[in-house]
Amino acid sequence: MAIVLETKVLWARYYREGYVVAKWETMTSPGGFWLWIRPPNEDWPNPPGWVQWMEDSQARVGSFPFKCVVGHEYVFSVWPQGGLSGPESPRIPVEGGSTGGIVGIEPPFGSTVLDSAGTPNLPEGYRLEFVERMPYTPLFLGAGFNVIKAQLLDPDGRPLPKRQIGWGAFPGGFPGLRWETDEPTITNEDGIAANRVYIPSSNLTGPGGTFTISVWVQPPASGVPDHHVSTVFPIRRARVYCSFARNWSHAWRAGDRLSLHVPPKAPCADQLVAATVSVIDDTNEPVRGLRMSWRTTPNPTSGAWKPIGGGAGQPIDGGPSRWLDWQALPFYESGFPAVTDDHGQSTVWFANDAAQITGVAPTVNGEEYPNFMVFTDVDLGTGTDPAVKLPLDKDGNVEVGTDPVPVTLPGNIAAFSDAAIWLNGNIVSMLHLAANPAPAVAPVPPEYFKLSDEKDNAIGYVKSDRYGNGVDSKLSWFRATGQSRGARTFEGGTLGAPRLQAGDAATVDDSLVAGGLALNLPAFEWRELNDEMQLYIYLEGYEPGTDTKKYGTFEATYPARDAGGSNGFVVVVDESALRGYCASSTGEKGRFIAQYSISKPRSQGDKQYSVILSRDLDTTAVDLPAWRAHGPGA
CATH class of the missing domain: 2.60.40.10 (Immunoglobulins)
Structure with missing residues (x-):
């Protein structure tokens, strides 16, 4: 017994x-x-x-x-x-x-x-x-x-x-x-x-x-x-997404001796880059309470702050925040420390006291998820390096079509490792100079040019060596001509349409894109191991404060292995890609269209498309307006 x-x-x-x-x-x-x-x-x-x-x-x-x-x-x-x-x-x-x-x-x-x-x-x-x-x-x-x-x-x-x-x-x-x-x-x-x-x-x-x-x-x-x-x-698989309210800012002129352990004078909003990481598991649940770190290369930024009481989105002058010390040991925890909140997110504000192209990586379990941010004053017109060379036509204008526009950097950049092209308030292209011997040519997507009768496009660059020393170029103003790209048309598919993870809304606005826009790509039954999911987003709105049309796109590919189940597959779209598509002066809103497809890796066929998601679009620009005041004749 x-x-x-x-x-x-x-x-x-x-x-x-x-x-x-x-x-x-x-x-x-x-x-x-x-x-x-x-x-x-x-x-x-x-x-x-x-x-x-x-x-x-x-x-x-x-x-x-x-x-x-x-x-x-x-x-x-x-x-x-x-x-x-x-x-x-x-x-x-x-x-x-x-x-x-x-x-x-x-x-x-x-x-x-x-x-x-x-x-x-x-x-x-x-x-x-x-x-x-x-x-x-x-x-x-x-x-x-x-x-x-x-x-x-x-x-x-x-x-x-x-x-x-x-x-x-x-x-x-x-x-x-x-x-x-x-x-x-x-x-x-x-x-x-x-x-x-x-x-x-x-x-x-x-x-x-x-x-x-x-x-x-x-x-x-x-x-x-x-x-x-x-x-x-x-035990879960992790999905880690990084989003920026704006991926560049001015250099921080603190005025005091800088120390990683003595907080100097706080920077202004135009001297901060706000970065948000979203950590989601393979059941689409946010990962709460995860201790992680933010690493920057080639060296720690001059300052980092944790906003208090949330803070995803645009930093606010004088907003409550907490200074973060760089932690060196143990190595697997090195970086600026952070903990994800109930939404699986952590936001940090970064500042740097000189021009620099900075690698930034949210780091989970010692694994880095690399991105970049740029600190530059090129928009202020105070740079010293020679200006870029533009492909000008006989009238001195840049003709913009459907292909990227080649922009040539001067030949005296051999000692530098990276360059970032700045155009109209955006970082539009990155070059690793070791792989692009002088003269280096950067392709600039056509949607970042403004087509008008005025010289209202501004372009420059910042270059950075492997030690983090950066130099700004002079600013060039020019006119861009060409035919308006017009609205894009989509053909609907058979897979379920993407959904806004935060709930149905008629308009994609600042509140939805803050910290990154979460989209749910619905579950599907026919997918197999190693399939790929491609997300396409089309954006149409107006340039801030004008009635000039603005167009943009976002594309990304995700492994379909982690998808499926009853609640779809959640991805997070970078906030900076969705900002600045404003309503017109008469209140007419723009358009946000999203669609995804499923296919075999590197396959040209056997691709299935989803039904499209179409919403109004009205997002303000998180840019630095100083460059607008430095145009020709200002």
Whole structure:
């Protein structure tokens, strides 16, 4: 006859950030535990409950992501399974479940008190808690090493340094899973120990399930291992998108001695670049509470600030913000530190005290997602380098058609590594000069030229060497002629039309594009592994403050491997690509048209198109108006 021993839940708590923590005791030796949270009357699925598998027989404190529904109460129980299993524990109420319409209690975990039977060098009632990642922040598949940190405290909350913390992942036999170190790691002066775990990606097309991560205090060689503190993490693929309100600004003239650790005088709005990262998982959920960093090359920018209370979009003079210090160690966390908010986003304002082409990369799990930004005063007409050479016709004008316009840089740029072409308030082309020996020619898309009877186009460039030293060119004014590109026509397809992720709206405006415009490309059934999704966006509006038509396009390709399921595939379109398509002086709005297609990689056929999404468009320009005041005759 099997021996049945009882399991008892000591407490269970719900935290308003969206996770449950419970502590239990058991005399069984199971292979793991089922953790159950549900309404007392088991009226599933309204409100929904959850059953979570925790594959660690030594787990005695467990946490997992879950969101309680306002107005409902919940109970929690544990059921040992496998090995010497036992019956389900008695069900106990979940603290913070729902009282008076307020759901959840505040972090931290609280009294995760453990005994010290196996580690006599620890005080009775010590606490061991996860401090990074939290249960609602997934582990990523195939995207670098996932950082996990735990903190060891005495009963009064004081850190316990120089203690060994052991680490475990369940299921441990997952192919290719590896820790940065298989040895215990040591708590620092704050009582924090860290390790990193790599979970390889796979050919699975859907979300990847869960992992149990456990930590414990390593006992002496002769001791008995203490019970484990465990968290069930979702495992997901990450999608990382970077967006700019404007990808260039003026150089920052701080007037004070600059230091990465002493905040100087704050820059003005025209000396800031606002960058926003959006991190989304393969279920289209925002990744909350992810600790990441922003890296800039070839060196840290002169300043970086975190806006307080949001801040996606255009920086505001004197707006509340917090100075960020560059963190050098450990290397995998190097850069300006950041944490994603409830929308899976983090915004940073950058400034630099000299002209420079700067690489900028949101960095997740040590993996960089590179972009660029430019600091220049070329629009002010104060540059010293020779001007660009334009393909002028016999009348001294630039003829603009459907193809990119070739713009030639002077031959004296050999010592520089990169150049950025500035035209009419936009960075329109980038050149890596090592691959383009002088004279270097930059192709400029036709939509950035203004077609009119006036010399109202302004163009220049900034060049930068590998050490970050930049030089501005002189500014040239010219007239652009040609036939108006006119409205583009689209043929509808059969796949579901793209949707605005924020909800249906008649107009794509500043509020929708701030921080990047999220589009949902609906689910589809016929796609296969390695298919590609191509997104096409057509933009039509008016130049700011005029009745001059303005046209633009945006195109991007995404792997379809991560798509599918019941809620589509979310992408984020760079804000700067959507800005400056204003309504006319009479209030006539522009047009936003989006469509996507599915095809095999590099295939010229077998392509299917979606139905188009068409909306009004009215977005203001986040540009620096100074150059408009420096035109001919000003």
